[in-house]
Amino acid sequence: MRMFLDSAHVNEIREALDMWDIDGLTTNPRHVAAAGRPINDILDEIGEIFSGTEKPVSVEVDPHLTDWTAIVEEGVRLAEISENFVIKVGAGEAGYRAVQELSEHGIRTNVTLVFSTPQAWHAARCGATYVSPFLGWKEAHGDDVSTFIGEISLLYENFGYPTQIIAAAIRNSRQIADAALAGAHCVTAGVAVYRESFANPYTDMGHRVFGDAWNSITQDESSD
Numbered sequence: 001m002r003m004f005l006d007s008a009h010v011n012e013i014r015e016a017l018d019m020w021d022i023d024g025l026t027t028n029p030r031h032v033a034a035a036g037r038p039i040n041d042i043l044d045e046i047g048e049i050f051s052g053t054e055k056p057v058s059v060e061v062d063p064h065l066t067d068w069t070a071i072v073e074e075g076v077r078l079a080e081i082s083e084n085f086v087i088k089v090g091a092g093e094a095g096y097r098a099v100q101e102l103s104e105h106g107i108r109t110n111v112t113l114v115f116s117t118p119q120a121w122h123a124a125r126c127g128a129t130y131v132s133p134f135l136g137w138k139e140a141h142g143d144d145v146s147t148f149i150g151e152i153s154l155l156y157e158n159f160g161y162p163t164q165i166i167a168a169a170i171r172n173s174r175q176i177a178d179a180a181l182a183g184a185h186c187v188t189a190g191v192a193v194y195r196e197s198f199a200n201p202y203t204d205m206g207h208r209v210f211g212d213a214w215n216s217i218t219q220d221e222s223s224d
Contacts, residue, residue, distance in 0.1 A: 001180045004058075004166065004188035008035045010045050012191050017049070025050070026058040026132070026166065026188040028088070028112070047082030058110045058130070058166075060088035071098035079107045086110050086129060091119045096126045103127030110166065115143075120152040124161035130186070135179070136169035146178070153183030173197040 002023035005016045008031035016022045025046065032039050043059060050057050059081075061074045071094060075087040079102075086108040089095040099109045103126065110130040111123035115138055123131040133152060135145045152165055167179030170189035173196055179187050189197075 001184055002186040003194075004056075004186050005194075006031070006168070006170075006188040006190050008032045008042055008046070010035070010042070010049070013046065013049060016191065016194075020194065022055070024056040024058075024186070024188075026088070026110070026168065028060050029063060043078070043081055043085075047084065050082065050084040053084065055084060056086045056108065056130075057082065057084045058086045058088045058112075058132075060090075060112065063090055066094055068094040068097040068101070071095065072101045075102050075107060075109070076105070088112050088132075091115075091123065096122050099123065099128050100126040103129075112168070117148070117151045117155060120163075120165075121155055124156060124159075124163040128163050130164050130166050132166045132168040132188070134169035135167060135175050136171035138169075139171070139175075145175075147182075149179050149182035149184050157183075 003020065004024040004026050005013060005022045006026045007013060008027045013025060032042055035042055046057060059078050061071050061078065065071045065074060071089060075098065078087055079085050087102055088110045089099050090113045091111055095111065099111060102109050108129040110132055111128045112132040114120050114123065114131055114133045120131050120133060133148055135148065138148065139145045149165060149167055156163060164185035166186040166188055167184040168188050170176055170187055170193055172193065176187050176189065176197055
């Protein structure tokens with residue numbers, strides 16, 4: 001399972017590439033707004049950061065667009081900024097039609113805001129490169145997500161759809177593990193979630209125990 005960062009903060013992206021060798025990036029309008037910089041400046045810099053790699057970067061079209069031809073037009077414009085860019089389009093009839101058109105022109109796509117297995121099926125039928133089922137949002141509103149990724153994975157396997165699953169809106173380490181075991185091809189999460197996934201209180205306890213033992217060893221040696 002590939003590890004994508006969910007962010008538009010350039011410093012976070014650089015650090016994640018350096019420390020974790022992330023496999024790709026996903027962004028959305030909320031991340032761009034939180035970065036506090038003009039969107040075109042951010043996209044240009046992100047494109048430069050990933051230039052020369054094969055790592056995909058999902059960038060989202062204007063969510064206000066409701067006409068599929070307008071979505072396609074913006075998707076083409078975004079794709080021209082960087083070879084790494086994958087065009088992120090919201091689930092819905094207009095979005096699926098736009099994805100079909102973009103795919104026919106060889107432009108990679110990521111259908112986002114997917115909350116049901118049928119939505120993921122439509123994305124695959126339209127030729128989406130990726131689909132982003134949102135786990136955290138569903139769970140936060142009382143939905144059971146324990147079988148969500150597994151259902152999509154089985155659907156794609158049954159009918160040979162090449163669309164890859166990006167487990168999105170990840171809120172904790174358990175969801176990362178569940179997504180991996182259910183067959184997700186990729187997971188995308190923020191820096192805080194990944195930092196949590198590297199740690200465990202038992203590991204911290206072990207470091208303290210071994211550290212105390214190390215101190216006793218070095219004290220014994222210094223007293224000889």
